[in-house]
Amino acid sequence: MRATHELTLPVPTPGTNVAFDVDRVRKDFPLLRQQVHGKPLVYLDNAATSQKPQVVIDTLTRYYAEENSNVHRGVHFLSERATEAHEAARANVRRFLNAADTREVIFVRGATEGINLVAQSYGRTHIKPGDEIIISWMEHHSNIVPWQMLCEDKGAVLRVIPINDDGEVLLDEYERLLTPRTKFVALVHVSNALGTINPVKQMIEMAHRQRVPVLLDGAQAVAHLPVDVQELDCDFYVFSGHKVLGPTGIGILYGKADFLERMPPYQGGGDMILSVTFEKTRYNTLPYKFEAGTPHIAGVVGLGAAIDYLQGIGLDRIAAYEQGLLAYGTDVLSAIPGLRLIGTARGKAGVLSFVLEGIHAHDIGTVLDQQGVAIRAGHHCAMPVMQRFGVPATARASLAFYNTRGELDALGRAIRKAIELFS
Amino acid sequence: MSDLRDLYQEVILDHNRRPRNFQKLEGANRTAEGYNPLCGDQITVYLRLEDDVVTGVSFQGSGCAISKASASMMTAALKGKTAAEAATLFKAFHAMVTADLGATFDPLELGKLAAFAGVHEFPIRVKCATLPWHTLRAALEGGQETVSTE
Numbered sequence A: 001m002r003a004t005h006e007l008t009l010p011v012p013t014p015g016t017n018v019a020f021d022v023d024r025v026r027k028d029f030p031l032l033r034q035q036v037h038g039k040p041l042v043y044l045d046n047a048a049t050s051q052k053p054q055v056v057i058d059t060l061t062r063y064y065a066e067e068n069s070n071v072h073r074g075v076h077f078l079s080e081r082a083t084e085a086h087e088a089a090r091a092n093v094r095r096f097l098n099a100a101d102t103r104e105v106i107f108v109r110g111a112t113e114g115i116n117l118v119a120q121s122y123g124r125t126h127i128k129p130g131d132e133i134i135i136s137w138m139e140h141h142s143n144i145v146p147w148q149m150l151c152e153d154k155g156a157v158l159r160v161i162p163i164n165d166d167g168e169v170l171l172d173e174y175e176r177l178l179t180p181r182t183k184f185v186a187l188v189h190v191s192n193a194l195g196t197i198n199p200v201k202q203m204i205e206m207a208h209r210q211r212v213p214v215l216l217d218g219a220q221a222v223a224h225l226p227v228d229v230q231e232l233d234c235d236f237y238v239f240s241g242h243k244v245l246g247p248t249g250i251g252i253l254y255g256k257a258d259f260l261e262r263m264p265p266y267q268g269g270g271d272m273i274l275s276v277t278f279e280k281t282r283y284n285t286l287p288y289k290f291e292a293g294t295p296h297i298a299g300v301v302g303l304g305a306a307i308d309y310l311q312g313i314g315l316d317r318i319a320a321y322e323q324g325l326l327a328y329g330t331d332v333l334s335a336i337p338g339l340r341l342i343g344t345a346r347g348k349a350g351v352l353s354f355v356l357e358g359i360h361a362h363d364i365g366t367v368l369d370q371q372g373v374a375i376r377a378g379h380h381c382a383m384p385v386m387q388r389f390g391v392p393a394t395a396r397a398s399l400a401f402y403n404t405r406g407e408l409d410a411l412g413r414a415i416r417k418a419i420e421l422f423s
Numbered sequence B: 001m002s003d004l005r006d007l008y009q010e011v012i013l014d015h016n017r018r019p020r021n022f023q024k025l026e027g028a029n030r031t032a033e034g035y036n037p038l039c040g041d042q043i044t045v046y047l048r049l050e051d052d053v054v055t056g057v058s059f060q061g062s063g064c065a066i067s068k069a070s071a072s073m074m075t076a077a078l079k080g081k082t083a084a085e086a087a088t089l090f091k092a093f094h095a096m097v098t099a100d101l102g103a104t105f106d107p108l109e110l111g112k113l114a115a116f117a118g119v120h121e122f123p124i125r126v127k128c129a130t131l132p133w134h135t136l137r138a139a140l141e142g143g144q145e146t147v148s149t150e
Helices: A022-027 A054-067 A077-097 A111-126 A145-154 A171-177 A200-209 A257-262 A297-313 A315-334 A361-370 A383-388 A405-422 B002-007 B010-017 B065-078 B083-097 B107-121 B123-141
Strands: A105-108 A132-136 A157-161 A182-188 A214-217 A236-240 A251-255 A273-276 A281-283 A339-342 A351-356 A376-378 A394-398 B030-036 B041-050 B053-062
Touching: A054 A077, A054 A297, A077 A105, A077 A251, A077 A297, A105 A111, A111 A145, A111 A182, A111 A214, A111 A236, A111 A251, A132 A145, A132 A171, A145 A157, A157 A171, A171 A200, A182 A200, A200 A214, A251 A257, A297 A315, A315 A339, A315 A351, A315 A405, A351 A405, A361 A376, A361 A394, A361 A405, A361 B002, A361 B065, A361 B123, A405 B010, B002 B107, B010 B065, B010 B107, B030 B123, B041 B065, B041 B123, B053 B065, B053 B083, B065 B083, B065 B107, B065 B123, B083 B107, B083 B123, B107 B123
Parallel strands: A132 A157, A132 A182, A182 A214, A214 A236
Antiparallel strands: A105 A251, A236 A251, A273 A281, A339 A351, A351 A394, A376 A394, B030 B041, B041 B053
């Protein structure tokens, strides 16, 4: 069965794909220089987390060495400086996503917390018994479980859009699932287990025709293709900083101001209030209403630096380079006898998920690791995807713009060694 | 590949390719399920215990080479053992794969199972090797709940 949507491959702007110098880019990432088990590290686990350029590491160090102070409180010099750096990063993120207003950019711990915030704050006030929430079959557990918890709490029903054997959502099935009972749609932008780039713009239009809001999980998208939330017209968008060259523990929830204004706070505490008495608390305005407690200030400024670095290279060029790498890697893997690629959608980001006949993913992972090749083996926190393809686990090589064709050759050689060992 | 051969000894590769006692056991009076949520390994151990002696043992399931070979070799080692002897063997096996220096065991007692000694150099794979044994213990104790390595 073929999915019927239009192709939405990232297409580079003409003239932007000149001489992508990967050797130069690699010099910015100190971790990539090391050896593992006596072999040069080949880091192909970027969907789990990305490596950090020196500028992000330096920014964190400088923050703690020179600027550390609490934000939005002190009248002293350092506090003003920290607040300035914190809010400058918010402006960075706004530009990065092309959000209309910095008030729409909320700092959270990661994509997971962003989704939970929406499920708890929007969901608990808007979802009623018998309502339906739609997700897709290729969601990460983080975009399944929060909605299941909400459904259980509210007596609502979770509906799942099926996918075909290539790992593409079936839009006609989605159309059938969209009914007057549908009250929310939560979709992954790019699948972490399959690499599929979903036709999210079209899927948002379809939901909006029924006046249903849509959240996009962009954890695997923002480091690999340009994202414009106004152009997509999504109502919520979440991503994690650590997958986009930034620190762990910081992430973004974008929400349209209309929605965020109407939503109750997620957590109570300092910073999210205007005034507190024992009788009545007045909540702060956006975005602070959703940011209780001292934020992860270092993480925020680190994320700002990561975004600056990425934009310095340009997402168009990154997407174009990674598409070339993906095509090359697909050829390398397809030439290996007994190897089956899981996830062969027409629109894909740099994820190569595969199984080998007669060799468990975990064993592949161990053998590759001994060759210095770091991949992920397992269910990738997407167990329904594994069930859909009838495999307990897959091995997954996931790419970043600092990877090279030579590294994909090393991946191919290491896989052949695994086959040799287990034959 | 010498390091890999420490882990994937020839006897382990052989039991992975051709697992012994890899079927449901007719007349089993104890069964237990084991599951490793981290990697999705899943195993069912079937046991026939008569007068406290293991007169039949088999397994089914899916998993990596280490867990499959461990289950296969475990079933081969258990036949004819008393429940107490099986428990002692598990202790010795566990001490070996976790390199627990505090535990005392006789390496000779482990016999062919000594092939798993290399597992301790791969800490993340210890659970693969011990899942069948944890499941066996649950079967011996007669519990019905799924055993988890987590």
